[in-house]
Amino acid sequence: MIKLSRRLQSIADRVTHGSRIADIGSDHALLPVYLVQSGKCPSAIAGELNKGPWQAAVKGVAEAGLRHAIDVRHGDGMSVLQAGEADTVTIAGMGGSLMSMILETGWLEGKLAGVQELVLQPNVGEDIVRRWLVERGYALQHETIMEEDGRIYEVLHAAVLAEADAHNESLYDPSFLPLHFTEQEGKELLYAMGPLLLREPSEWLIRKWELELEKLGRICGQMSQSDTPEAREKEAAFRREMSAIREVLGCLPTVRPSSN
Structure with missing residues (x-):
């Protein structure tokens, strides 16, 4: 086989x-x-x-x-x-x-x-x-x-x-996370990060979003070199996204390292 x-x-x-x-x-x-x-x-x-x-x-x-x-x-x-x-x-x-x-x-x-x-x-x-x-x-x-x-x-x-509709409504209900966001903002985070992955977080979930934060940080650093209003606006949006990701990661239970 x-x-x-x-x-x-x-x-x-x-x-x-x-x-x-x-x-x-x-x-x-x-x-x-x-x-x-x-x-x-x-x-x-x-x-x-x-x-x-x-x-x-x-x-x-x-x-x-x-x-x-x-x-x-x-x-x-x-x-x-x-x-x-x-x-x-x-x-x-x-x-x-x-x-x-x-x-x-x-x-x-x-x-x-x-x-x-x-x-x-x-x-x-x-x-x-x-x-x-x-x-x-x-x-x-x-x-x-x-x-x-x-x-x-x-x-x-x-x-x-x-x-399925009732299942999905419950699945994408962000109330299981103690977040300081609106319900819609919470749902957006569940779509991005995975509603089931967030309910049972693993080391690879944490690592993925740590890498995403590093990438967004580099982008913000590059945009900070520009004085255009568009760059300022995009940088602010990315920083809001980074803040949201950090808040989600910060409220997850401690993940034990995998033995694999």
Whole structure:
């Protein structure tokens, strides 16, 4: 059986046993191969737009002896999927804006009909993906944050629930944090930092936002060299953002270092 990276393994761990998956932007189809080899999924669709990775996926699936169970398809986003073909959709390794566009196109075209869960790993723009999930009535079930090769990643697992609206309203209620913000400001922070990640903070969550503070500090330092009103305004906005992040981090419970 192939061995996945920590990032891909975190995605695989969230896929429901027995589900048919469609991996959009599958690259070399490592995730579908692993899920079928391990017996977790009976079948898979691996969709890939770029010709080189698509050819590598076709070869890898054939070498694994899984052409009967994994259909490697060449196409853009959700164009490779038909309604009712998958129970789970996985998308990983792209920005949250692009990921949300792919999901929205699939939603509008009916490609997500019958899909019961989404396992998503945006490289950036996680807040955009969380907003899309809420807008389209998916209930966030789990959030995972980890480090791999010097980068920090988040994996979001969302499912179709009859009571999704009530679930999301409770999930994005910021009252569990003792913050000095309006309710809307608190919600914005939950979208950005992760409502479940903040409820069970880890060392990697803290590290991610410490790095963000360092980046924003550098930007503010550069902007302070300019005398334009626009620069002053942007610097003030960034400093307000930094203050909000510090306040959130300051009210989280102490995190024990990971043994990993």
